[in-house]
Amino acid sequence: MSAIETVESMSKSERRRMKILQLLMEGSSVQIKDLADMLDVSLMTVHRDLNHLDREGLVRRVRGSVSAEKSLLFESSYNYRGKKQLEEKKALAKAAVGKIEPGNAVVCDDSTTTYHICDYIDAVTPLTVLTNAVPVLETLRSKPDVDLIALGGRYHRGYNAYFGTSCEQAIKSYHVDLAIMSTTTIQGLSLYTQDEQVLRAKKAMMSIARKKILLADATKFHFSALNYVADVTEFDLVLLTGSIPQENIDLLTDVKVKFEIV
Known part of the structure; x- marks a missing residue:
């Protein structure tokens, strides 16, 4: 399913909430009444949408205005992101697993895309997997043919993963065959995250890998991020x-980036 087909399959309210997030990503804050005018809906409808987004941890309302949560400005909560572009994420993960050989050591990041390697990993075990992502740890811990290494650190609820100095030091104490990663956004030839x-x-994981694979669906090319x-x-x-x-395809081709469309 393409990104366009995914959007078309959404309900009217889901498309409206996506539009709200896109509008908030373009600036600092918006008056709620102005948001209603932009979307051509009632204030009651906007408040219902904002209540939903608030529960997801995506927006903050203050005195009649609303803004995207700063720490989640372009990288929304794990639970919210995990529900989006599912078919695309699974296709990418399945293709990535096809690049793994039994006996490899693999590091994977906290992204909701790389999580889906868990769905296909039985095909390439035995395997060593290093990760800071709690969902990956929870899913793979029961697989006897996976040597699972948890990269500790400070737990971040929004990302459902571990980060910080101790996590980065743990990552750098290993050397792996393969890093499988995703990104918040791709602008030109550069990856950014908020x-x-x-x-x-992510940079620590890249530094320890003999080979690096990036997974990206079409939505990664439509937003901006800071870092x-x-x-x-x-x-x-x-x-x-x-x-x-x-x-973007032309740009990747021009600089001779090896890529596959799955």
């Missing part, structure tokens, strides 16, 4: 899915 602690963990992570040219393979803008 949170510095996520940035540091530069790396260039796509630093990855040995980029796996893409969905309706990737042609200008």
Whole structure:
């Protein structure tokens, strides 16, 4: 399913909430009454949508205005992100698992995309997996053919993962065959993320891997984020899915990035 088909399959309220998030990502804050005017809906409808987004930890309302939560400005809560682009994420993860060989040591980040390698990992065990992602740890802990290494640190509820200095030090004490990662956004040839602690963990994972694979669906090309992570040219393979803008495909081709569309 393409990104366009995914949007079309959403309910009217889901599309409206996505539009609200897009509007909030473009600026600091918006008056709620102005938001209603922009969307051409009633104040009651906007308040219902904001109540839903508030429960997801995505927005903050103060004195008649609303803004995206600063720490989640472009990287929404794990539970919210985990429900989006499911088919695309599974396709990317399945393709990534196809690049793993039995006996490899693999590090994977906290993204909701790389989580889905758990769905297909039985095909390439025995395997060593290092991760800071709680959902991956919980899913793989019962698999006897997976040597699971938890990268500790300070727990972040929004990302449902561990970060911080101790996590980064733990990562750097290992060397792995493969890093499987995703990103908040890709702008031009560069990866960006909103949170510095996520940035540091990703860079540490890249530094210990003999080979690096990036997973990205079409939505990764439509937003901005603050902190530069790396260039796509630093990855040995980029796996893409969905309706990737042609200008991005052309750019990857021009700089000879190895990529596959799955």
